[in-house]
Amino acid sequence: MIDFSPTEIEHYQRHLSLSGFGEIAQKRLKEAKVLVVGAGGLGSPALKYLVAAGVGRIGIVDDDRVEKSNLQRQILFDCKDVGKSKTKVAISKLSEMNPHVKLESFPVRINAQNIESIFHNYSIVLDGSDNFATRFLINDACVLFDKILIHGSIFEFTGQVSVFNFLGGPTYRCLFGEPPTDKALSPCSEVGVLGVLPGLIGTMMATETIKVITGIGDVLSGKLWLYDALSQQSRIIKFERNLSFSEVKNLSVIDSNCKLMNRENSTISEISPSQMKSMLKADNSHWVLDVRENWEREIQCIEPSTHIPLGEFSDPENIKLPKEISKNSSIIIYCKAGVRSRTACEVLFSLGYKNLFNLSGGMIEWEEDNS
Numbered sequence: 188m189i190d191f192s193p194t195e196i197e198h199y200q201r202h203l204s205l206s207g208f209g210e211i212a213q214k215r216l217k218e219a220k221v222l223v224v225g226a227g228g229l230g231s232p233a234l235k236y237l238v239a240a241g242v243g244r245i246g247i248v249d250d251d252r253v254e255k256s257n258l259q260r261q262i263l264f265d266c267k268d269v270g271k272s273k274t275k276v277a278i279s280k281l282s283e284m285n286p287h288v289k290l291e292s293f294p295v296r297i298n299a300q301n302i303e304s305i306f307h308n309y310s311i312v313l314d315g316s317d318n319f320a321t322r323f324l325i326n327d328a329c330v331l332f333d334k335i336l337i338h339g340s341i342f343e344f345t346g347q348v349s350v351f352n353f354l355g356g357p358t359y360r361c362l363f364g365e366p367p368t369d370k371a372l373s374p375c376s377e378v379g380v381l382g383v384l385p386g387l388i389g390t391m392m393a394t395e396t397i398k399v400i401t402g403i404g405d406v407l408s409g410k411l412w413l414y415d416a417l418s419q420q421s422r423i424i425k426f427e428r429n430l431s432f433s434e435v436k437n438l439s440v441i442d443s444n445c446k447l448m449n450r451e452n453s454t455i456s457e458i459s460p461s462q463m464k465s466m467l468k469a470d471n472s473h474w475v476l477d478v479r480e481n482w483e484r485e486i487q488c489i490e491p492s493t494h495i496p497l498g499e500f501s502d503p504e505n506i507k508l509p510k511e512i513s514k515n516s517s518i519i520i521y522c523k524a525g526v527r528s529r530t531a532c533e534v535l536f537s538l539g540y541k542n543l544f545n546l547s548g549g550m551i552e553w554e555e556d557n558s
Contacts, residue, residue, distance in 0.1 A: 212401035222246040225315030228385030231263040236393035248293040260382040313337040326359035330435040339392040346388035356408035360432035364527040431501035460556035521546035
């Protein structure tokens with residue numbers, strides 16, 4: 188039985204008097220153990236609100252030091268913190284906000300070797316990382332070690348939030364498949380972002396974390412919340428668990444450029460958007476195959492094209508290709524960034540299809556080429 192001290196009762200007064208929340212929800216917060224990966228743009232506001240709300244134990248993972256360029260959006264830090272360890276500064280400031288919360292520092296870069304020991308004492312992981320390699324590693328570890336994953340990411344003026352691996356719900360891979368190629372990515376240091384945007388998305392991540400812990404509201408499981416700061420519009424896209432992606436047996440080895448190791452296959456041709464256009468212009472007998480999810484295709488697609496989500500390739504013998512496609516047909520396959528389509532190419536090659544072309548960079552480079 189958890190009891191609150193007089194100072195805690197005063198601290199959490201507005202929660203304790205909140206209808207539908209009260210003492211039961213506050214006790215759940217006090218019992219909760221949340222790990223926050225990244226104390227930057229997303230982690231800063233999320234940490235502030237989780238600490239203020241009274242989450243009992245919070246771990247912070249970040250090996251970076253504060254830089255001047257961080258101050259535009261990372262609200263945990265100020266000018267006098269430049270050059271200092273982010274986790275050290277974070278714990279110092281957050282402990283002053285709420286001395287009733289136990290804070291633990293992990294000033295390291297998370298990797299396949301240390302992730303299990305870091306995750307061990309926590310049941311919920313809030314991912315505030317800024318690269319695909321870490322996001323996929325965190326997802327796989329959450330699936331392997333049965334942790335709930337709170338996801339958020341930002342790009343320029345837009346952001347998104349979702350909850351993964353919650354009560355048997357979809358995982359990060361169910362939505363995004365596999366990491367994009369390095370060609371489809373820009374270095375984090377080169378990508379601009381509206382300063383207030385991480386605050387909005389990080390706060391939403393903290394909100395979902397509190398909902399998961401306390402059992403209130405409708406959790407964003409199987410839903411991706413998208414936000415556009417320029418239009419002040421948001422929408423929710425629903426998606427389902429994909430068995431071909433949700434099962435994880437070991438931690439993937441992904442290098443810093445988000446390229447899966449040992450996936451090269453010289454028998455499959457990589458083509459650029461301009462090459463694809465030339466091929467289609469010269470010969471209309473090529474088949475174009477889209478292996479993305481339904482919601483991705485609804486946003487934008489290459490027409491004409493045949494749609495077969497990559498999940499259907501998990502059972503190669505029962506892939507429902509159009510009857511007109513033969514083993515000798517020329518097939519151009521695309522996805523968002525060129526990784527899922529590469530997997531589809533490899534599956535079809537194993538079935539005896541000979542003329543396979545993978546759109547390098549996928550829809551990302553296709554859109555850039557058409558802009």
